[in-house]
Amino acid sequence: MPVSELQQRGGNLPAELTSFVDRRREISEARRVLSTARLVTLTGTGGVGKTRLALRVAGAVRRAFADGVWLAELAQVRDRTLVAHTVAQALRIHDIAGREPLGLLVDFLRDRQVLLVLDNCEHLVRECAGLADAVLREAAGLRILATSREILRVAGEQVLPVGPLPVPERNGSRPAGTRSPDTAVALFAERATAVVPAFAVSSENQEEVAGICRRLDGLPLAIELAAARLRALSAGQILARLDDRFALLTTGPRSVPARHQTLQATIDWSFRLCTPAEQALWARASVFAGSFGLPAAERICAGEDLPAESVFELLAGLVDKSILIHDNHRTGTRYRFLDTLRQYGQNKLRQAGQHARLRRRHAHWYLHLAEQGNRDWFGPNQATWLQRLRLEHANLRQALQFCLTTPGHAQTGLHLAAALRFYWFGCGLLAEGRHWIDRALAQDTAPSRARATALWIDAHIAVVQGDIPAATAMAHECSDWAQSRGDENVLAYAVFIRGAAARFSGDFQQAQVLLEDALARFEALGELNSTVIIAYVTLIGAAVFQGNLAHAVALGQHARALCEQHGDQWARAYTLYALTLAEWTRGEFAQASAHAQESLRVMHTFNDTFGIALLVERLAWIAEKAGECERAAVLFGTAHQIWPLVGGQPLFGSAHYLAAHEACEQQARRTLGDSAFEAAFRRGAELGFDQAIAHALGETPQPAPASPATATQPLAPLTRREQQVAELVAQGLFNKDIAARLVISRRTAEGHVERILTKLGFTKRTQLAAWVTEQRESRNS
Structure with a gap:
């Protein structure tokens, strides 16, 4: 799924699939309470409509939150340690740096105006309460709307009970003053x-x-x-x-x-009104988390009493009866339960004594799927596999959780977590991937090939996260096992990890020796996949930093040819990124720019936010060296807004990387002057995600500097009251605070702000704040 479908500042609220009936009073009350309280919890029994109401309220107040309204669905989260991970993923934060997820959330939200919807908190009340308390204390612009059958009991929480819909009295009357019974x-x-x-x-x-x-x-x-x-x-x-x-x-x-x-x-x-076969499928399909496809249902739910060829018609029958909901995706039709109906099915499955058996089937099916994706990854179907596995994220989590909490299944969990290595990298889910592999390694401690494989994969993640000591320790354990068993394949990967660790520790000479050794081993074994290409990418960096630029370019061209021969796009994009470093260093700016933009297009297709951040940053360096300092400043601003989506600058924040960044940024600043540089930087930071990518690709004109009409003079004079409101916005006050300061209603304050933005030709409060500051400085000069 392209980034443009996900990375929208407006948020990620799903489209409504069915009409929404009434609830005007509840919506109005929720909006009113949300304007004054920072945590509002909708409570009520299952099936009363808390989620639909929350989504309708969130959509109604979307315009009040400059950085979007974001939904975190928690119904399928069963591992309590993954609550913060899940919320971060809902906000499209792909943590590469390996930071503690709650701290990452706090830093990301601290200076943003966001409404966060936490849906279905009742089974994770303690964790949701802890998260809400932590982020609300640090992020003044954050509001949280939660749904839960149990209140969170956080200081400042406002609880709104959600009752059933009003029904007609038997005689058709209703008490005076009550809502319509219709x-x-x-x-x-x-x-x-x-x-x-x-x-x-x-x-x-x-x-x-x-x-x-x-x-x-x-x-x-x-x-x-x-x-x-x-x-x-x-x-x-x-x-x-x-x-x-x-x-x-x-x-x-x-x-x-x-x-x-x-x-x-x-x-x-x-x-009871379902047929026996439909009842059986209802119970068995409840083993899925989130949504599921027909092949999985046929494999997991079928049996002697339920032939695989009958599953499709039975699913259609459950859809007709509103037991299942079906959604159409590019990879095929998906089915899902409302959570209340899934829980009912799980109870039936337990009563039948089949729950454990179906969970084992479920885990083995997803292991099979992960292994198939791992085999097929190095080829032309990467984007399809990523999309398919993204849709299965909740099921993959559930399978891992089962394996790592059920005696006798730890090694299956180890195989599954390791088989998903390209998914963890391709989706930017390195922190979660390491979470699962760490857990599996801690449980399955006996030396084995499965453990050794998981060790080098976990070590690779640790290298990318900048945790070099842990990566080195795991690589040595992996290497020791491989040498003791004569496993040349595993040994080659262990040598690669040791070389990568040396590369990002700054020991480029040792890195080159180890990486060349690893690549020779891979070639002798006939081993070729995306990890092998990443070994080339890592070696290119080591060669560049030793000044061996011709060798770096030759390595890049060879790796690129291998990717093109096999149809790989993801590793090819990283190869092009590595090539740009050599070309930029050699002064071949036109070629470096072309390769960076080609790579960026692929990263955009894969929704690889980390790769996008790297490439926008690299394009800024290229623009500065090419003498396009204003474009460089805009791109630095764009990169600045993307880096928080991956937890900050991770391992690439090495001394060499930071030195290059600092040199380019300072040179652009000296060339433009501080004021012009900051203005261009701000324009880049305020671009929407799609606009930012389009600009980096050269598909849109350079963002124009603010015109005199918007930079110095409004399109129409501001009234005295509007000037007061503008000053308060520049001080960082929100509409409710402005209303309290000026003793006006919140609605009046909102109206003032909207009219001011219209007069000035702005769309964001940050633009207004910058304009007020410029006006103040102009008057004082």
Whole structure:
């Protein structure tokens, strides 16, 4: 998936797939509370619509958050240590530097205006509360909207209970001053029309529909499940069956809330109306986390009682009954449960004594998938594999968690974590990859080829993260095992890791010896994959820093040819990046720029934020040396806004790298002057992600300096009040603070800010703040 589909400052809220019915009062109240409270938690029973309400509220306030509204879905997170990782990934922060994820989040959010939606916190309350408390203390511009069946109990938390939809009274009346009772009926009608287009609430069936809604206590999920039955039953028949079913219901402890009993009864009823085969598939498919595809369902869920060839039709039947939701992706149709329905299926699976068996099948299927992706990675299908594995992220996590928490499966987990090595690198998930491999190595400590392989992969991640001591220790353990067993393949990788560690420790001579040794071993073994190409890339850097530029270029051309021969794009892009270092050093700026832009296009396709940051930075160096200092300053500003998305400048923040960066930036500053440099830098930092990539690729004109009309004079005079508001914006105050300072309503303050931005031709508060500062300096000069 291209970066442009993900890296939007507006955030990552999903599109609504079904209509949203009413909830105007709840939306208004949530918006009001969110304007004053920094943590708002929507609570309520399962199926009451907390997530849909949160998403609707978040969409309604999007414009108030300059850096976007971001959704972190936590329902499928079962490893409590991955909460901060998951939130960082939702914010599109691909941590390369190996930092502690909570600290990374705090630093990223500290100076940003963001609304973070934490969805489904109830099973991770302690972790979510700790995260919310930590980031809210440090990030003044952050607001959090959480959904949870249990409150977080964080200081300053405002709790908004989410109740069911109002339903009509039996006599059709309602108490004075209460909301319209037609909301639940409207929801039933909306969902019924999707199932039976000719359906309409009429005088003949309105009391039956109202009775259904009353029987279901106005619970949205229960109403949707009932509406799906209109394919086979009339509204009257549905009501009669609900009455019969609920009359027979034994509710268990009186302490169980009535609405929970209602939802349980409704799902029980829906389950009983499924065919035995559909019931079996519902229970077995609940083993998936997130979404899943047909091949996985056929492999994992099929059995003697459920032939693989029947799975597709059964999935379609569950979709028709609103048990499953289907989404279309480039890699094929995906299916998913609402979390409440998945939990129900898991309970049925446990009751049948099949849960452990299905979890083992699930883990082995995803090991098979990872190994297949690992074999196929070095070829023309890399982008397809990355997209496929991204869609399976929740399932990969679940398979790893099962293996590393179930006795006897640690080595399967070790194989799986290691087999995903190109996924960890290609998706920028190095911190999570190392988390899983570290856990697996800690559990499966017996010397083996699987352990040795995992060691060099983990060491490779550690090198990229700049953790050279850990990488060196793991490489030596791997090497010792390989030498003791005569495993030349594993030994070649261990030598590569030792060479990479030497390269990024600044020992270029030793790095060259080791890397050339590793490459000779790979060639003798006939071993060729993306890691081998990265060994060439690493050797190119060592050669450049020793002044052997011709050799570096020859290595790059050879590695590039190998990639093109096999259709590899990802490693080819890094090869081109390495070539630009040699070409930049030799003064071949036109060639270096062409290679950097070619590489950047590939990195953009792969959504490789780390590679994008490296290449934008390199293009800034090239522009400065080519005498295009204003372009260089803009690109430095662009790189500055991208680096936080990968946790800052990681291993490439070595002495040589930082020295080159500093020299280029200082020269551009001297050439332009401080004021012009800062203005150009600011323009680059304010570019949207797509704009930034397009500019770096030379596909858009140089961002124009602010015109006199916007830099010095507004398009229309600011009133005295607007001038006051502008000054307060420049001081960093938000709209609610401005409203309090000037004793006006928040809405009035928002209106003032919007009119000021329009008059000045700006779109961001940061632009307004810079303009106010320039005006102040101009008056004082």
